[in-house]
Amino acid sequence: MAGSLRPEDVTAKSFKSGWRGYDTGAVDAFLREVFATLTSLQNENEQFRDRLRRLGDRDLHAEFDQVSAEVGELLQSARETAEGMRFRASVDAEQIVGEAHDDAIRVRQDAWNEGTALLEAGQEEANALVDRAKRDSLAIISDAERDAHRIATRARKDADEAIRRAKLQADQLIVDARSRREELVRQGEAEMAAAQERVAVLMQRRDELLTEIESVQSKINELRAELEERRAEIGKARAAGTSSVKVLPGPVAVGDGETSRTSDVRHGDGKTSRTSEDWHESEDTVRIVRPPKRLKTPTGEIDAEAMAAEVRRLRRPPEPKQPEPAVETVETVETEPAPEVPAAPETHDARPVGDDTSGTPAGIDELFARLRSEPETAPKSDQGSQEAPVHQEPSAQPEPTAPLVLATDPFELRDRLLLPITNKTLRTLKRGLTEAQNIALDELRIQETEWKPDVDSLEARVADDLEELLRRGVSAGWSGAERLLEREFEQGDVQIESSAGHDFATAIVDAVRNALDMAGEGPRRRAAAISRVYRAWRVDEAERQVRSLAIGAYHDGLIGAFEQAGVxxxxxxxxxxxxxxxxxxxxxxxVEPGEAFASDMKRPPAHESCECTLFPV
Incomplete structure (x- = not known):
């Protein structure tokens, strides 16, 4: 790049100006000096090139001749030197081969001698090793036989001890199983006795209801017979043609057919025996007050079982409610003064009494009315009384506050919702208790009598599972409330603040401590005591605790849902x-949701084995 620079490039070069740059005059002067120097150097270079061309053309042939002569001399000298070296090499090679042959024979002989000596020494060493190995093997066999005898004796003692302990544990298990069986038998006998007692009470109640039904049936038959007799008497009177019949409408109400119907015959003294008003009618006139209109009731045979079921339903105690004052309605028999009419029977409102189906006494309705209200039996009025009989209707009892109609059984619903939750928690808890037992036994083997159960580590192992159980139990309570109320609503925030994990771990640790105190000082006894405690909790106690916690959480969610739903x-x-x-x-x-029932108890379970529940009313 530097050789391609020409003087013209120096003068033609331009630079960008900048603030506080170089002095322009100094730069131009330096460029002029560089231009002059480059021009001088190029001129000298051209001169040297011309001179070199002239000198090269004149001396080249002479130099080539001189070089050729020198090369020929060198080749001749090299050829002579090579011949001498070849001769000396052949002589040296023959000498070296002879010496090598002699050395090989000597080395072979030395190797043979040395190998023979080594073989003899190895054979002697091998014989010595075999003898020493035989002596060592006999000693090892003797030691092994002594160790085997000692180990067999110790194993026999350990086996006898293990068999003895196993027999003791088996005897203890048999005793525990027998006591457990006797306890279960006692519980079963107690439950069977209670069930038999309940059955006896139910059978006695059934007999009472059947007796009452038979009494009611006989009363109905008597009323029918009396009705037929009165119909026959009225029919005879009409057939004789000596009286006229007037039928007056009676009160439209539910009442006794006997007391709401009067049939009075006017006597010759101008007075009636059943009303305080005077009748201005002819002799032998019959006045009939029509009884209240009723629905037709079947006159066939009554199904006793259906009647008993209805009576049981009506006898069931209603839900408690603030009592309201009972209202008693007293109706008097409606009587109207008879207008002046001819002696002939009226046809305007008269009809054959025998055809009046509305006058049939409704015995079953009266029975159910009495069972609902249970009024006192109204005294029968004397037939010779001068006043109209007063019929006292059954007291109007306040309608009981009926609970909401539940689509499902609340007990079955609760168990169905809690079963998968408790099963999952029990599986994880049992695995955790097994791991805790193994850790406790390992620490007991290491620390022996210094080992003490740790509440905090056990609580950390079970707290998360129990907290999840409570959270899912509350959610199950909300779901149960939705199904009981047959409506959906958004679940509120679930805040779980419970010491269930600490209480659970404390109960196990207390049981372990008590078992260790009773076991004594032997490590095996202490290990067996710890195993019994953990096994009892895995088999039975953990299930009771988990179910009790789940039922409590379920009812917490149930109460929260009831409060949100406005129950x-x-x-x-x-x-x-x-x-x-x-x-x-x-x-x-x-009570209101969340309020205490009794003894400050707001929701089930009242105790560990409580299976009660709540439902809205």
Whole structure:
């Protein structure tokens, strides 16, 4: 790049101007000096090139001749030197081959001698090693036989001890199984006795209901017979043609057919025996007050089982409610003064009494009315009384506050929602308890009598599972409320603040400590005691604790959902016969959701084995 620079390039070169750059005059002067120097150098270069061309053409042939002569001399000298070297090399090679042959014979002889000596030494060493190995093997066999005898003796002792411990544990397991069996038998006998007692009570109640139904049936038959007799008497009177019949409409109400119907004959003294008003009618006039209109009731045979089922339904105690004052309605028999009419029977409102189906006494309706209200039996009026009989209707009892019609059984719904939750929690808890037991046994083997159970580590192992159980239990309570109320609503925030994990771990640790105190100082006894505690919790106790926690969380969610849905009252429902505590809760009556029933108990479970629940009313 530097050789391609020409003087013209120096003068033609331009630079960008910048602030505080070089002095323009100095740069131009330097460029002029460089231009002059380059011009001088190029001129000298051209002169040297011309001179070189002239000198090269004149001396080239002479130099080539001189070089050719020198090369020929060198080749001749090299040829002579090579011949001498070839001769000396052949002589040296023959000498070296002879010396090598002699050396090979000597080396072979030396190797043979040395190999023979080594072979003899190796044979001697091998014989010595074999002898020493035989002596060592005999010693090792003797030591092994002694060790085998010692190990066999120790193993026999350990086996005898293990068999003895196994027999003791088997005997203890048999005793525990027998006690457990006896306890289960006692529980089964108690439950069977309770069931038999309930069956006996139900059978007695059934007999009472059947007796009552038979009494009602006989009463209905008597009323029918009396009705037929009265129809026959009225028919005879009409057939004789000596009286006229006037039918007056009766009150449209539910009442006794006997007391709402009067049939009075005017006597010769101008007074009636059944009303306080005077009748201005001819002799032998019959006045009939039509009974209240009723729905037609079947007159055939009554199904006793259906009647008993209806009676049981009506006998079921209603849900408690604030009592309202009972209203008693007293109706008097409507009587109208008879207008002046001819002696002949009227045809305007008269019809044959025998055809009046509305006058048939509705015995079944009266039975159900009495079962609903249970009024006192109204006293029958004397036939010779001068006043009209007063019929007292059954007291109008306030309608009981009926619970919401539930599409499903609340107990079955609760168990169906909680079963997968408790099963999953039990699986994880049992795995955690197994790991905790293994860790405890390992630490016991290392620390021996210094080992103590740790509540914090066990709580950390089970707390997350129990917290998840409570959270899912509350969600199940919301789902149960949606199905009970047959509506959907958004679930509120679930805040789980419970010491369930700490309580669970503390209970296990306390049981382990008690078992260790009773086991004594032997490491095997202490290990067996720890194993029994963890096995009992895995088999039975953990399931009870988990179910109790799940039922409590379920009812927490249920109460929260009821409050959000606007349910005013909830009722404590006992599962089966229940215990004294549960029955006291149920007898406390409905309360607002979240309020205490009795003994500051707001929701089930009232105790560990409580299976009660709540439902809205």
């Amino acid at each position: 005013q009252r909830v009722q404590w429902v006992v599962s089966g016969r229940g215990c004294v505590t549960c029955r006291a809760m149920a007898e406390a009556g409905p």
